[in-house]
Amino acid sequence: MSDKNPDFSLDHNSDHNVIDKTTIQKIAKLARIEIAPEREDTLCGELSTIISWVEQLGECDTAHVEPLASVTGHSLPMRDDVVTSGDDPDAVLSNAPEEASHFFVVPKVVE
């Protein structure tokens, strides 16, 4: 494997998982995704493989590089702060799993 070419090898996978079960449940909570306990081992392995693989970026010197968030280089276009569409609650609510009196319905959040 020459140094400058894309790395096809997976031998930088370490034996131990960089992402453990506690971390899986922590990020699953942040992401609001229920993860069954029996899926934890598989996910630890898969996510650890991905994270170990992307860590090769560490070898690239980026000390004086500005992060690039947008390729266009434009500033965001501005427009007048006026209503351009809306006032159609039926359309807005037409795909709601549950609605009542032109409101979305969710489980009770205030005790």
Place this chain on the structure above:
Amino acid sequence: MSDILAMTAVAARQALDNKSISAVELTEAYIKAGQDTAENNAYVLTTPDKAIDMAKASDARIAKGDAGLLEGIPIGVKDMFCTKGVETTASSRILKGFVPTYESTVTQNLWQDGAVMLGKINCDEFAMGSANETSAFGAVINPWTASDGPLKGKALTPGGSSGGSAAVMAARSALLAPGTDTGGSIRQPAAFCGLVGLKPTYGRCSRLGIVAFASSLDQAGPITRDVADCALMMTSMASYDKGDSTSIDAPMPDLMAALTKAKNEGVKGMRIGIPDEYTIDGMPEQIVTLWEQGRQWLEDAGATCVPVSLPHTKYALPAYYIIAPAEASSNLARYDGVRYGQRVDGATLDEMYAKTRGAGFGDEVKRRILIGTYVLSAGYYDAYYIKAQKIRRLIQNDFHQVFSGVDALLTPSTPSAAFALGEEDKDPVSMFLNDVFTVPANLAGIPAISVPAGLSSDGLPLGLQLIAPALREDTLIEGAAMLEKAAGFNHVASGAAS
């Protein structure tokens, strides 16, 4: 019937205009072709009645001499495009039953130009995948089959994420197909299915109404049978749209004129860079040979080919697999069971969210949301996400530098031909490697096209990719027309409708 299905969109437009066929006849032929090739699992929803109504309206406009650019051309729409009144799911369980109340700008442009909708097309769930195997509707089967070798007799992937779109094009059950490309999702399936696929400059096609995956990378583009159809369809799809803050307000070059120019003058004087870093250890010999052949074809047509260096290429794929999941984890936060899509009840709001998303998303989507959440979380944001954004700038700089000396770059489209369904290594990273040649153009926001250039020893299509500077889709069309002419690729998938 077979004569009808054999026509390209450009040929069909002529046949419609000189009344040798009606839009209704053309549409009926494609509806039947869709039924005859249903085992490919490419259509997730067909809209035959709507198609016939639209075709009748096209015939009326043609009779009045009022035909649009795509008048009467039947197309299949990737399920990532919101279509007003027609269920749109991004091939995800979580969007089952979602019926948009608005139309995506890209499909609106196509309808405005007279195109006819045949239905919605299978894709990887939320366009996350390279084999169309992550779809909630199940995998799509490539109409191409291996004539020889270890893949003979096996069902092959059409690629992904626009796998269904490439499959309907190869099966001749749609005449044009709009796709979306975040890391190669138009070009890789096009290459696997013997088609032309173009990812335009970021901002050429409005993202309004396209289900968002990674917003700084997502671009729509055409999947077509040949380069002329690609030029035609790209012209229709692109537009400046105030509804998309990253839409580019710059006119598209005249792509039909670029086609004519290539026909008349070849690519005389064009300078083509051959990037050193796209040579990969372990790349199949026939890919290397095809790449060399492509270089020769362009030189024979008057181009000068020179070696160039894009030194940060090896970091493109890992940077992409930080940036894309990070953006996805943010974009997909909207699927919460409140405003649209599926809901699984829970005792509390948080429990409802977690259960809804746990049940609604498939494994690949969950993996990417979790990776994205991890790299954006406190303590890791700088180490992963900002680091990847810095690499992204280095990659864009690499392209800026080489484009001061060359007009376009020539590379293979994919590191292999289509592979068997269900047999790819279960390691998620090995699936990512499909995108190794396509991802850099997304990171840099520049246009790239895949052109069918030959068959593997097993009889499967292989593609070559041209990459051009931002806004130079005309250069791509010129170069692609030249490659197409030299390659003389006129093979048809064994599973094509007739």
